[in-house]
Amino acid sequence: MSTYCIISTFYLPNFSGVEKYTANLAHALVASGQKAIVVTSALEDNPGIAEEDGVTVVRVPSHLLLNKRFAAPKKGAKLDGLMKWLREQPIDRILVNQRFYPTSIFGLKFAESRGLPAITLDHGSAHLTMANPFLDFFIQRYEHLITAIDKRHCSHYCGVSEKSVEWLEHFGIQNASILYNAIDADDFVMSSSNRSFRSELGLPDDAFIVAFTGRLMEEKGIMRACAAVERLATKGHDNAHLLIAGDGPKAKEIAELGSKNIHLLGRLSMEDISALLAQSDVFCLPTVSEGFSTSMLEAAAHGLGIIVTDTGGARELMPTDDYGQVIPDVSTGTIQQAILRFCNNRDYLHQCGANVGHRVRELFSWEQTAKTLMATFDKMALPADNDR
Numbered sequence: 001m002s003t004y005c006i007i008s009t010f011y012l013p014n015f016s017g018v019e020k021y022t023a024n025l026a027h028a029l030v031a032s033g034q035k036a037i038v039v040t041s042a043l044e045d046n047p048g049i050a051e052e053d054g055v056t057v058v059r060v061p062s063h064l065l066l067n068k069r070f071a072a073p074k075k076g077a078k079l080d081g082l083m084k085w086l087r088e089q090p091i092d093r094i095l096v097n098q099r100f101y102p103t104s105i106f107g108l109k110f111a112e113s114r115g116l117p118a119i120t121l122d123h124g125s126a127h128l129t130m131a132n133p134f135l136d137f138f139i140q141r142y143e144h145l146i147t148a149i150d151k152r153h154c155s156h157y158c159g160v161s162e163k164s165v166e167w168l169e170h171f172g173i174q175n176a177s178i179l180y181n182a183i184d185a186d187d188f189v190m191s192s193s194n195r196s197f198r199s200e201l202g203l204p205d206d207a208f209i210v211a212f213t214g215r216l217m218e219e220k221g222i223m224r225a226c227a228a229v230e231r232l233a234t235k236g237h238d239n240a241h242l243l244i245a246g247d248g249p250k251a252k253e254i255a256e257l258g259s260k261n262i263h264l265l266g267r268l269s270m271e272d273i274s275a276l277l278a279q280s281d282v283f284c285l286p287t288v289s290e291g292f293s294t295s296m297l298e299a300a301a302h303g304l305g306i307i308v309t310d311t312g313g314a315r316e317l318m319p320t321d322d323y324g325q326v327i328p329d330v331s332t333g334t335i336q337q338a339i340l341r342f343c344n345n346r347d348y349l350h351q352c353g354a355n356v357g358h359r360v361r362e363l364f365s366w367e368q369t370a371k372t373l374m375a376t377f378d379k380m381a382l383p384a385d386n387d388r
Contacts, residue, residue, distance in 0.1 A: 003090050004029050004093050004094075004095060005038075005091045005107075006025065006096075007107030008022040008098075009040065010041060017295070018098065021123070021160070021294065024182065026038055027053065032371070038056070040103075041103065042061055047059050058086065061073070061079050073103060083110075091114065094111040098122065099171075108154050118154055119376065121157075121158045121160065122158070122159045123164065124167060125166070125311055157176040158176055159312075161181065163312035178372075179372055181313060182366045183366070184365065185300070185301035185357070186361070188301045189301055192275040197276055206239050207240075208239050208281050209241055210282045210339060211280035211282065212284055212285065213245040213277070216254065223253065224330055224332055228333075228335035232261075237343065240339065241262075242261065242284075243280065245276055277298060284307045284308075288330065292316075297313075297317070303354060305324060305342040307342075317364070322351065
């Protein structure tokens with residue numbers, strides 16, 4: 001048995017893709033007979049150590065910035081005490097999520113001080129963005145700077161998809177390997193709650209439901225999805241409804257649209273998200289950047305017709321048009337046509353759903369990703385491993 005320490009700036013109950021990835025990988029490692037420790041930020045000034053479903057979670061005191069989208073460890077007696085505890089643990093291997101947080105550098109320096117092998121895992125395929133050209137200019141400079149610091153302390157990188165690995169080359173990082181994002185598809189489907197969104201919203205039996213799940217940000221393409229469904233409604237396809245699960249800076253703007261075909265559901269539990277997807281026809285994610293979307297994997301588990309841009313994981317999950325639609329751009333017209341193609345050809349919709357549902361179960365399981373991680377560390381064959 002080896003002890004894996006995963007450094008992740010954010011963790012559950014935060015519920016975005018990286019947090020889900022961290023939790024699922026940690027639990028897969030535990031299920032395989034390993035021990036997992038997650039080191040993350042304390043978001044509510046509650047630093048400490050707790051056992052959560054077989055995983056040891058260490059929440060360190062942190063400075064929280066940018067509406068809690070950015071965090072850095074806060075020096076002091078509490079942090080010193082938690083670090084003393086960590087140094088006493090029989091940690092063998094360290095995985096650091098993402099390159100661009102001070103917490104990542106913190107984790108890599110900890111690994112270096114212990115002589116432990118470390119991997120930095122990238123979850124993106126494009127620069128971070130605040131959807132503001134002025135701010136984005138400085139964010140990109142920051143990302144290059146902190147990645148250069150990261151590279152001083154880490155020699156092995158992985159990405160969650162082929163696109164992520166290609167993106168690492170932008171920072172001069174070569175020969176990275178892949179630790180695919182994944183899903184326990186059958187467990188996710190079986191977790192569905194009993195909520196009936198069609199009944200709650202009073203939708204007609206013939207309603208064609210397009211689902212969006214995720215953070216409501218400009219870069220995720222949610223406003224473009226809204227515009228496509230609104231345009232369909234004005235052109236005689238009044239049965240098309242967009243059901244949106246999530247929260248974020250675009251929530252108010254969506255609510256102000258006042259469209260009877262667009263339904264803002266707010267943040268849902270995992271069980272309710274599964275129920276929503278079970279009642280949907282299509283999943284739409286016209287995003288500009290993804291490492292490998294967890295929401296897309298969840299839609300595949302339910303056998304939905306998937307519409308997504310050519311971002312991370314899309315081509316691995318949907319290698320041909322028989323698995324779903326990888327759209328060439330994010331224009332409203334392109335999204336509209338993709339929805340119409342599924343709406344007007346239900347045989348094609350169902351065939352794509354069956355194909356992608358089979359593929360996600362065959363290739364993208366957490367058990368397989370955990371095995372790949374263990375094998376990747378084995379191949380590194382660093383002196384620190386041999387000395388232990």
